[in-house]
Amino acid sequence: MGTAKKEESKKGKSKASRKSPYKKRIEELEGELKAKEEKVLRLLADFDNYRKRMEKEMRSAAAREKEKLMLKFIDIYENLCSAYKSIKDEGLGIVVSQFRKALEEEGVKEISAVGKKFDYNLHHAVATEESNEEEGIVIKEIRKGYVMNGKVIKPSYVVVSKGDKNGKNSGN
Numbered sequence: 001m002g003t004a005k006k007e008e009s010k011k012g013k014s015k016a017s018r019k020s021p022y023k024k025r026i027e028e029l030e031g032e033l034k035a036k037e038e039k040v041l042r043l044l045a046d047f048d049n050y051r052k053r054m055e056k057e058m059r060s061a062a063a064r065e066k067e068k069l070m071l072k073f074i075d076i077y078e079n080l081c082s083a084y085k086s087i088k089d090e091g092l093g094i095v096v097s098q099f100r101k102a103l104e105e106e107g108v109k110e111i112s113a114v115g116k117k118f119d120y121n122l123h124h125a126v127a128t129e130e131s132n133e134e135e136g137i138v139i140k141e142i143r144k145g146y147v148m149n150g151k152v153i154k155p156s157y158v159v160v161s162k163g164d165k166n167g168k169n170s171g172n
Contacts, residue, residue, distance in 0.1 A: 067153050070108050074146055074154060077103060111145035113138045113156040122147075124155040133161040 077099045084092045103109075111122050118125060118136050122145060131139050138158045145156030 107149040113141045118160045123158045127159045128162040131161040135163045137161045
């Protein structure tokens with residue numbers, strides 16, 4: 001029986017040695033598969049990042065174009081307001097109100113300037129004048145300013161107080 005066990009042992013080794021090249025090849029193929037899966041996952045992640053970046057750029061471009069369009073409408077709105085102040089026509093007043101409402105629905109709001117502290121983010125100072133107001137307060141608005149969705153798209157052109165009429169600051 002000793003020889004039978006040796007022979008069986010040889011057969012087991014020969015089967016193992018025959019499986020060994022297949023097992024090795026399977027391991028190689030599994031390694032290649034894993035590497036390709038990782039590559040595909042990286043490509044999918046890169047594509048997803050690219051898609052998100054492009055969507056962000058498209059939203060940004062659309063927002064810039066909308067701002068340009070709103071600035072054109074603001075110019076028309078201001079001209080209508082000037083015409084209404086000159087002729088006080090009731091029909092024109094209704095159109096001005098509708099126009100203001102449409103601008104507000106698009107996120108456009110007028111910047112309140114007169115009586116407020118000068119803010120270089122909202123206002124553009126074109127002059128300073130002596131006044132009874134303390135220094136740095138907006139005393140006149142030359143041209144209205146506008147914000148759209150919290151972003152200044154057109155600053156207010158203003159005159160700022162430089163102190164009282166005696167040439168002194170109110171704070172002194």
